[in-house]
Amino acid sequence: MRILLKSVKIVDSSSEYNGQTKDILIENGIILQIANDIESNANQTISGKNLYVSAGWIDMRVSPKDPGYESKEDLNTLSAAAMVGGFTEIVTLPNTKPVVQTKEAIAYIRNFALSQLITIYPTGAVTKNCEGKDFTEMLDLHQAGAIAFTDGDHTLWNADILLKTLQYLAPIDALLMNRPEEPSMTIFGQMHEGIESTLLGMKGIPSTAEELMLMRDLKILEYYLGKNFPPKNNSCLHFSTISTKSGVELIRQAKAKGLPVSCDIAAHQLAFTDADLRDFDTNLKVNPPFRSQEDIEELRKGLADGTIDVIVSDHNPQDEESKNLEFDMADFGIIGLETAFSVANTYSNLSIEKVIEKLTTNPRKLLRLENVSIKEGNQANLSIFDPNQEWMYESKNIQSKSKNSPFIDKKLTGKVKAVVNKGKVFINK
16 A cells, blocks of 8 residues: 655654654555655555654553443554544553453454554553552563553552562563552542632542652662763653642753653643633543643743653543543543543744654653654654644534543644555544
């Protein structure tokens, strides 16, 4: 199959064509030619005004729901949502039923993706059933193809478990991902603790819950490395979905000390504050919760200065039975795969080059994946988009099985046009 991209601006700092507008010819999944004006009898031609192309985007935090919760999402609808959102690769959390803690569970996800345009990298659970008590067979899961290790939605609350996991994963150079939240401080919490939660009469989730766990984890990491810790080329401890001003500063200080840490934020954290919950819209019920404008400004600053490495969707589908309830009864989570890029592009204040870096180069480095470069002879793993096009996110066009998004009927800037991977092409209508 021959695919021709016409007049696309290349956004790829590792490519000699970075910043240039070229035609790209792809044959049987390989970039055959990059030139000014290519004439070819292609099976598929992608053209248009203001088209950009980058390495395929990768999402480091996706809740697949399959197996066990297929009424909310299955792997087919997950893949469709990822393609519409411009992602060619996604990393799935282990919080399914059963939990991804066996070689068979890893194989189930990986085997599904073999025939898909999307590549799916499952993570393996650190503890059995993600309960934080007993270890899974992480070495076996690594051999079976687990890309990293995490208890996903659950924090590694046991300090000894965290320490021993760092030690256990060191020989195989695998990444440990943890969501920083002190669970004893968030029981029954519904939203960010502050003036708004008081006015609305809802139990708050304090910023301190995130910051305490960050301080603990960073202290344990220092203890694990030793006083004169050797420099590491890559992060060994990754913090998922940072949301607070002080949390960003703690990670900034840790990086300044040379600690091998990294972090991400969910794109939607840049778009809303706790004040937006006054209408009790359960689509705005997320964890970590939407915090203050001051927190958002620090998140933007952390993105700009490199403290925050990655932007994720934190895609967490919930069906009507889980969301169409009173606020305190509704489940946490929103869908994000289809809007993550556009939301980040709209609300982050980053240049398009920086946004793409946090969706491509940075996550691949953290996950120990080979960098994807737009170069003749390389595999074509590409996302094609218009960063300036405004569009409306409409419920009727949602590919995910669930519809729990606060961005429905909102105008966003940055439209995905197509993705190419594994010799396949998807064009977003």
